Amino acid sequence: MVATQQAIDGYTDSQLKVLQSGYQAAIKNTAEKLASDRRFRSRKALGRKREKALLAELRIAEKAISEQLSGAIAADFAEVGLYSKDQIEAIVSWDGKTPGFNNILLTAQELEAYSLSLEQDGYVLEDRLAADIGSLSEGVKSELVAGRIAGESARTVAKRIFDAGAGEKTLRQIEGTYLTYIQSANSYAREQVYAANSDIVREVEWSAVLETMSASTGHGTCIKCFGLDGNRYRLDEERPDNPLHNRCRCLYMPVTTTWQELGLDIPEMENEYRRWTERDLATRKILDYGTTDQTKEEWWFDKSKAWQDNSFGPTRAQMVRAKIIRIDDLSDRQTGEQRTVKELERIARNRT
Numbered sequence: 001m002v003a004t005q006q007a008i009d010g011y012t013d014s015q016l017k018v019l020q021s022g023y024q025a026a027i028k029n030t031a032e033k034l035a036s037d038r039r040f041r042s043r044k045a046l047g048r049k050r051e052k053a054l055l056a057e058l059r060i061a062e063k064a065i066s067e068q069l070s071g072a073i074a075a076d077f078a079e080v081g082l083y084s085k086d087q088i089e090a091i092v093s094w095d096g097k098t099p100g101f102n103n104i105l106l107t108a109q110e111l112e113a114y115s116l117s118l119e120q121d122g123y124v125l126e127d128r129l130a131a132d133i134g135s136l137s138e139g140v141k142s143e144l145v146a147g148r149i150a151g152e153s154a155r156t157v158a159k160r161i162f163d164a165g166a167g168e169k170t171l172r173q174i175e176g177t178y179l180t181y182i183q184s185a186n187s188y189a190r191e192q193v194y195a196a197n198s199d200i201v202r203e204v205e206w207s208a209v210l211e212t213m214s215a216s217t218g219h220g221t222c223i224k225c226f227g228l229d230g231n232r233y234r235l236d237e238e239r240p241d242n243p244l245h246n247r248c249r250c251l252y253m254p255v256t257t258t259w260q261e262l263g264l265d266i267p268e269m270e271n272e273y274r275r276w277t278e279r280d281l282a283t284r285k286i287l288d289y290g291t292t293d294q295t296k297e298e299w300w301f302d303k304s305k306a307w308q309d310n311s312f313g314p315t316r317a318q319m320v321r322a323k324i325i326r327i328d329d330l331s332d333r334q335t336g337e338q339r340t341v342k343e344l345e346r347i348a349r350n351r352t
Contacts, residue, residue: 004087005186005251005275008080012182015076019178022072022173026065028287062133069174070116073181077107081185088193092200092254102196106189114188119244120180132173176246183243187251194235194254202231204252205238210276210292210299213311220279223312225250225339227331229296235257240336297327315341324348 030199038211085106093101120128194201208229213220223245231241232255244253276299278288292299300308300320312330319325325344339347 004084004091007087008084008182008186011080011083012076012179015182016175017179019069019072020171021062023065023069023174026061026068035105045072062130066126066133069129072126073129073178074112074115075108076178077181078111080182081189082106082110084186084189085193086166088190092197092256098200100238101200102173104192104196106192111185113189115181116183118181118184118188120177120184124179125177128177129174132177133170158281160181175343179247179249180243180245183248187242190252190254194252198235201235201254202257203234203255205255206231206233206242206250206255208250208296210274210278210296212279212307215311215313216314220336222248222309223316224331224336226296226300226311227327227329227338229327229334233326233331238334240331240334244336248310301325316344319344319348324351 062279079240085104089101089103090096093103101321117123119172123131136331166304181201189301194204206225206228208221208225210229211220211224213222215228222245225248228240229252231239233252239252241252244246244250274290274292278287279286294302300311305317305321312319316325316330320327325348329344329347330339331337
């Protein structure tokens with residue numbers, strides 16, 4: 001299953017570069033179109049009329065970019081969903097050897113339609129992208145107002161807006177949307193396989209990628225997901241959504257009945273190895289990576305005190321080191337919400 005997720009990560013990385021290039025090309029085309037428009041070539045002061053015209057053109061461009069990107073993401077959603085379905089079916093059924101295993105029917109059209117209706121932060125895909133891209137027009141609007149007040153020409157303002165680096169914040173937001181939707185495809189396909197084989201998949205287990213963590217920036221494995229790691233749930237039990245947040249890379253792994261119980265004369269599988277990544281906290285550059293069979297507690301306690309304090313924050317880290325709370329306590333088991341220090345202190349008091 002580690003290899004399956006690594007393959008999905010590789011595909012996602014390559015497709016994300018395509019998406020980034022498409023967005024940057026669209027921004028460049030917009031800039032060139034505005035630059036060639038006679039209304040914006042004037043060296044006269046911008047004025048309200050040209051300001052409104054620039055914003056109107058930008059909104060038209062935003063809608064076109066949003067539609068283009070949502071179509072590309074829906075197609076990638078389907079690609080990853082189908083791949084994940086095939087891989088998880090092969091793993092759980094032991095390449096079709098498990099008696100009574102139910103393969104599911106999923107089509108690219110069904111997955112694309114599902115992706116377009118799937119909500120993230122209360123938005124469906126196209127609206128989510130429109131909100132992401134809308135941050136660009138907000139920045140542009142600020143520049144236009146500043147340019148008009150300063151008496152700059154439309155040409156000068158338009159050039160500054162679309163110079164190198166324009167829209168980088170928007171691009172990062174689009175990347176977050178893309179990564180979250182692709183992980184949703186992976187999760188959705190898995191859940192369909194699990195549900196169709198509930199007699200084989202007894203439970204699911206939350207599996208986080210163990211990574212350099214920072215409580216102050218939110219980079220790396222977040223406290224929510226780290227706290228949930230290793231928790232097991234019945235399929236019909238209330239449990240946190242997956243993905244849990246923007247850019248979440250966690251998954252629900254299947255916990256099956258034994259091969260002997262399934263009628264297969266093969267040795268039992270060892271515990272799944274989990275991935276870990278060590279990153280530079282400033283640049284996010286990967287310094288080292290691998291797999292481990294350690295529990296999250298063993299992995300965390302192997303780190304330095306400074307690392308631990310940075311990962312959970314000094315107060316939470318000290319409570320874990322003093323063993324007055326467990327790492328599992330950091331997150332609510334059913335909702336995945338991060339617990340406050342006061343809530344953790346209450347848990348500690350009730351436990352003594």
